[in-house]
Amino acid sequence: MSRAAGTAPTSAYAAVRARQVLVDGALRPATVTIADGRVSGVEPVDHPVVGPVLDVPAAAYLLPGVVDTHVHVNEPGRTHWEGFATATRAAHAGGVTTLVDMPLNSVPPTTTLAGLRAKQAAAAGQLAVDVAFWxxxxxxxxxDLEPLHEAGVLGFKCFLSPSGVDEFPPLDAAGFEEALAEVARLGSLMVVHAEDPEVLDAAPHPPSRAYADFLLSRPDEAETRAVRRVLDGARATGARVHVLHLSSARAVDLLADARAEGVPVTVETCPHYLCLEADAIPDAAPEFKCCPPIRDRANREQLWQALVDGVVDVVVSDHSPATAEEKSRGGGDLQQAWGGVAGLEVGFTAVAAEAAARGIGVERVARWMATGTADLVGLHHKGRIAPGADADLVVLDPTATTEVRAAALAHRNPISAYDGMALAGRVTRTLVRGVADADPTHGRMLTRVDAPAVTA
Incomplete structure (x- = not known):
């Protein structure tokens, strides 16, 4: 994307100076210089600069911008659920400087080259942050996978159980292995919604407003059995696989053993699984409904430990918004309500706050939500503060508080599982390639084929 001739960003910086800059995994004083939207140097804090300088308060952190690799934008086709303009404004407000859009919930889905082109046309001129596509x-x-791969998608998503929308059906066993074999041939990545349809079908799912009943309808076994299938597929085909939105800690040992065996598998979890717990979720509150579900406190603690141990690699929002009508479908019956948590704007702050309360430094949070996610999808010029990387930066003030009000969030529909929460810490500034404005003409569409290499 480019600006009209003769215009310029109103807050493009030549440098950012801070006392706590995350460089090579450690916080230190530095001046980060910027040229042509990229980091040109990481200099001593008193380094002289010609041009506008952003001076960060001493207590605040300067971190690489978050790279959120799991976002449902839904445009075109369901733009009344979410769209590129609202989603990228929400991302910018929450410190997310790059997002990767999921291929479903839009119409058409991104399952053909024509579907990808429809996405790109819809996104043009609406991006406050950089966007890539699955x-x-x-x-x-x-x-269709090879043409999409050649056009620059970062990998492919599939479901093993129904997705919730008819235009994106799940793969059966034979279809999954066939698709994995093609992904392996292409040298791409398959990211998998891992819930087993037979386990889900056998679980009780009566109409109910009780969250406990909804939880019983999505048992841990649905995840563990599906994860086994994903791992077996990777073993059989050699494909790189990624387990999406892990909610059940009972799958952690399976994944750790597979990793030790050399299976090419990575794993993500989400802020809502790390910051919320089933016992505190009220009944008939569809803003908390997601699939797989938010589980109990002991499970949450085990997910945190899996992150610390490195079995779970990254944390992403799985921002999956919908209209109030879809979320309230069934009048509080959680079996009928649309499943998805809208957390794009607050997920990073929520995880950083929860981590800090556990004595886990912001350095690790940035690795899970910026560097690790960027590397997962091959965007090595993102998610780090290093010469040659894009100057995507976020200022997080740990002394401030974020009061979450759903109606004030930038995503399209004012529904949030975090509504009413007071989070320790606040994103106070976000720079996308050196520019602080949430400008819908500044964001770029990224592809696998044009991502520059960064050697630092």
Missing amino acids: GGAVPGNVA
């Missing part, structure tokens, strides 16, 4: 693997589209 492709989708669905029954019958194996021949």
Whole structure:
């Protein structure tokens, strides 16, 4: 994307100076210089600069911008649920400087080259942050994967159980292995919604407003059995696989053993699994409904330990918004309500706050939510403060408080599981390639094929 001739960003910085800059995994004083939207140097804090300088308060952290690799933008087709303009404004407000859009919930889905082009056309001129795209693997589209790969999608998403929308059906066992074999041939990545349909079908799912009943309808076994299937597929085909939104800690040992065996698997979890717990969720509150579900406190603690131990690699929002009508469908019956947590704007702050309360430094949070996610999808010029990397930066003030009010959030529909929470810490400034404005003409569309290398 480019600006009209003769215009310039109103807050493009030549440097950012801070006492706590995250460089090479450690916090230190530095002046980060910027040229042409990239980090040109990481200099001593008193380094002289010609041009506008952002001076960060001494207590605040200067961190790489968050790279959120799991966001449902839903445009075109369901833009009344979410769209590129609202999603990227929400991302910018929450310190997310790059997001990767999921291939479903839009119409058409990103399962063909035409679907990708429709996405890109819809996004043009609406991006306050940089955006890349996943492709989708669905029954019958194996021949579409190579054209999507060549067009620059960062990998492919599939479901093993129904997705919730008819235009993005799940893969059966044979279809999954066929798609994995093609992904392996392409040298790409398959990211998998891992819930087993037979386990889900066998679980009780009567109409109910009780969160406990909804939880019983999505048992841990649905995840553990599906994770086994993903791992077996990776073993059989050699494909790189990534387990999406892990909610059940009972799958952690399976994943750790597979990693030790050399299976090419990575794993993500989400802020809502790390910051919320089933016992505190009220009944008939669909803003908390997601699939797989938010589980109990002991499970949450085990997920944190898996992150610390390195079995879970990254943390992403799985921002999956919907209209109030869809979320309230069934009048509080959680089996009917749309499943998805809208957390794009507050997820980073929530995880940083929860980590700090546990004595976990912001350095690790940035690794889980910026560097690790960027590296997962091959955007090595993102998620780090280093010469040659994009000057995507976020200022987090740990002494301030974020009072979450759903109606004030930038995403399209004012629904949030975090509504009413007071989070320790606040994102006070976000820079995308050196520019602090949430400008819908500044964000770029990224592809796998044009991501520059960064050697630092």
